[in-house]
Amino acid sequence: MDLTKANKNLFVVFVVFIIFTGFTLVELYLLENMALGKQAYQSSTLYGGVAGRAVDGILSQDSTDNSCFRTEFETNAYWEVDLGEMVFIDHVTIYPRENFGDFYSEIRIRDIELYIGPSRNEYAQYGFYEGALPKGLIHTFNLTNTVLGQWVGLTRSETVVEHFELCEVEVYAYPSACHYRLDKGRAGVNALNIAPSPSLSVVQCAVKCCKMYGCYGATLHEDTHMCEYLTSDTGVEADNSLMLIPLG
Structure with missing residues (x-):
């Protein structure tokens, strides 16, 4: 061509x-x-x-x-x-x-x-x-x-x-699956059936989710330094704060 x-x-x-x-x-x-x-x-x-x-x-x-x-x-x-x-x-x-x-x-x-x-x-x-x-x-x-x-x-x-x-x-x-919007420190509405794991930073938390099958988002709890994995890409919490959403 x-x-x-x-x-x-x-x-x-x-x-x-x-x-x-x-x-x-x-x-x-x-x-x-x-x-x-x-x-x-x-x-x-x-x-x-x-x-x-x-x-x-x-x-x-x-x-x-x-x-x-x-x-x-x-x-x-x-x-x-x-x-x-x-x-x-x-x-x-x-x-x-x-x-x-x-x-x-x-x-x-x-x-x-x-x-x-x-x-x-x-x-x-x-x-x-x-x-x-x-x-x-x-x-x-x-x-x-x-x-x-x-x-x-x-x-x-x-x-x-x-x-x-x-x-x-x-x-x-x-890839679009690795583009996130993250509201730090707030739990998501639909947690993946995987136990939270220790994460030192927002970046580490997101990278873990990016490599995990079925994970569409993750929230880092800064007080405990635990990363929670999420399955929903559309959920919004009661206070209307944003959760982690993949683009695409």
Whole structure:
């Protein structure tokens, strides 16, 4: 697929954001590299540099480690990955090859366009790196707002006619099941049939729920430091305070 014609070692990193939106309400989510090990595609393949090398979790930028993808010498060369589900994408980080001359970096890794879409045929452009990316320099496309999507694609401006190669592409996002609204210190209306467990923080409490089958929310009792797991995503307590609600 030509992305330019659209709507213009295993390693996992977790990042937790906490945003205070009032005296008690906390909104948090868990970021993870959703591209790791997923099915990837590219416009063509040269010297065995298949698309999957960019999502193998090997962060080496040395092409001799056989962990970089490479396309043929062509215009509109592209690379893309299917994340397998709709997720909220926060940022995308690319790792260019470092063991070649600056000249090749200037002609191959330049004017890079980032696309995101709900499907392979519904891309929209969300990022652009103008000019040449210096060899070996890791670059992150930080999105202004999180973008809901399943497919992520990278290409270059149509004026670039060269091989396209990168050594790793990380797509940091969070699944809708791990996005919470939390009213700290208040019990939920429908507790899961699992005993509360000790938790040192709101983050730890939420992460435990995120990994637990059947858990749609959790409340941290700050006085006892116990995390209660909830099954309801719609309940409101008698005093109309909010409970933990997953987005999606």
